[in-house]
Amino acid sequence: MKIIQKPAKCLILLKSNFYHDDRGIFYESYSKKKYNDIGIVDNFVQSNISISKKNVLRGLHYRILKPQSQLLTIIDGEIFDVVVDLRKNSKTFLKSFSYRLKSDGTMNQIFMGKGFAHGFLVLSNEAILHYKVSEIFDANDDYGLIWNDPDLNIKWPTRKIKISDKDNNNSHLNDVIESFK
DSSP states (O other): OEEEEEEETTEEEEEOOEEEETTEEEEOSOOHHHHHHTTOOOOOOEEEEEEEETTBEEEEEEOSSSOOOEEEEEEESEEEEEEEEOOTTSTTTTOEEEEEEESSSSSOEEEEOTTEEEEEEEOSSEEEEEEEESSOOOGGGOEEBOTTOTTTOOOOSOSOOBOOHHHHTOBOHHHHHHHHO
């Protein structure tokens, strides 16, 4: 595993070490010791798989009562990944970060510490994602930012999206800021 970029404290983009031969590909998606050595010391308690079709947009999700850290690995496909810093005391508070994550051996992992909103748009025909999270899912602590909020100014690569009604009715950034006060 190699660190590609650290755009903010507790936000790390990673590339797995891929081993190719005539049988296929092998890579290690997580090793507690190796990730601890680079500062990812979170205790992951749940794993999730997401399979989404082209132009599906999921997010931007976050939690308030029990914020969770996430280690996301793209298993197959390509996504436009977006992270928004909701940590009040952070130098990058309310800043959004976006990246293309691919399963082709380039940048295929992102670690988000506690306090970020996260979402993604599928660019390939299908994308399979694996999440390791530090908190068990709680529907009562599941919130979202609206994907097209002009204050976030996210440059999504397409406007042809498929989105759930729930995500399409997420809050605007200004309302979220008021709830943090």
